[in-house]
Amino acid sequence: METKIFQTEEIDQAAELLSRGELVAFPTETVYGLGANALLPESVQQVFAVKGRPSDNPLIVHVADFSMTKAFVESYHPFTKKIVNHFWPGPLTLIFSIKEGSLSPVVTGGLSTAAFRMPDNKKTLSLIEKTGAPLVGPSANTSGKPSPTTAMHVFHDLKGKIAGILDDGATQIGVESTVLDLSNEVPTILRPGAVTKEALEEVLSVEIPLDKHLVKESETPKAPGMKYKHYSPDTPVLMIAPDDWDKALAWARANDQKVGLLATPRIADQYSSADRFVFADQSVEAATRGLFSGLRALDEAGKTDIIFAEVFPEDHLGLAYMNRLKKAAGQNYFSEK
Incomplete structure (x- = not known):
């Protein structure tokens, strides 16, 4: 398979591939994501195969605006509107309880929750809109290795395995988004990122706990990046x-x-x-x-x-x-x- 590097004027081509079930990596402000149409389970399954990613690891669903989450979310936490208005688009992923059957277990890892994010990248927001569906987007690298922050990092890992890469240069932040669990009464950070605990507490005027427990190999994580060892190069x-x-x-x-x-x-x-x-x-x-x-x-x-x-x-x-x-x-x- 040829892996094509798409530029801004070629976003329509990239969206067409995603609509047909192909995999296209996309840029965000954090790291590059490996995109697949979140509504096509067979395409999502390819993401796991290409990355070598454990199938129990849930995926983040990337949306172009908050309204796209309404087809899936069962109920919203009372803090949702304030959080979304302040931090979206941006490096903050939110976990909600979802409507039964609204997303494939391939996306959710079999959980009754799902993670959603609106990335702060105009090219990718346009890509999602043109695809007409939300995109799953785990880091576009071989599973467990350092996440990609340039299109060339993606090409190095996934050349010949995916249809394309939408290029937008180097990412601004360099590590994955903060993951905030809003499926329970107390909002909890499951993965720290550029939206800090301090920033969330300032906006919400409540203490936000940080879940520091490291998921064992036998456990299903509620969010990506919770395993004991991750992001590791071959060199110790x-x-x-x-x-x-x-x-x-x-x-x-x-x-x-x-x-x-x-x-x-x-x-x-x-x-x-x-x-x-x-x-x-x-x-x-x-x-x-x-x-x-x-x-x-x-x-x-x-x-x-x-x-x-x-x-x-x-x-x-x-x-x-x-x-x-x-x-x-x-x-x-x-x-x-």
């Missing part, structure tokens, strides 16, 4: 605490390990390495935007035995960055023990 990753860089690099030299650095300029400038990926600046925003690209670049270069990654405080956007990095590293920090 270790998180390095701020005071441990000297010790970690000394350990690597003693054990003849070629190290790739994934770090801010301040850290990268202090240490030389055979290979490194340096974030654009010192900010957590730059680190989040570069995390998956950096993991991919260091892994694909094939010059390193191990990746040492810089950590950030786990608050605000740092919570999303660390959530992804911890899973990429299998929860492992460098330790001399």
Whole structure:
């Protein structure tokens, strides 16, 4: 199968393929999604096959406007209108209880809930409108590997496996959306993202708990990205605490390990390495935007035995960055023990 790269003037062609049941990856402000018509179970099934994704992992349904959710949602949480008015379109996924039979179990993972998002990307909103149906859109990569933040990342992983990719350059945020569960009385964050706990609490004037439990292989997650290990390159990753860089690099030299650095300029400038990926600046925003690209670049270069990654405080956007990095590293920090 030829995988075509679509530009803006070719969105109609991409929408036609989706309408016919083909798979087309699309850009969002977070990462690229692997699109299939959410109303065609056979097409959705192809998403799992192409990604190598476990079939119990539910998918996010991408809509062009809030009204598209009404065909599926059983009832809305009282906070829904305020949340949607403030955060959509944007990097926030909402989980609702759905009408029985309104979506295939292939989409929902067999659950009585489903996740919905309106991405903040004009090309993709147009693509959904022209398709005439919502699109499922898990990250457009091989399952478990770092998510794609450019069309070329998608092409690298899925060339020859999907019909096309709608190109819109690099994504702005770099990690997947926040997932907020609104199917119960207490809104709960199941996956942190760019819409932070603090931002939600400010808008809603209530405390929003964060579900930190990591789903076991035998459990069905309520939202994507809840598994213990995820976003992982083939090269092992270790998180390095701020005071441990000297010790970690000394350990690597003693054990003849070629190290790739994934770090801010301040850290990268202090240490030389055979290979490194340096974030654009010192900010957590730059680190989040570069995390998956950096993991991919260091892994694909094939010059390193191990990746040492810089950590950030786990608050605000740092919570999303660390959530992804911890899973990429299998929860492992460098330790001399």
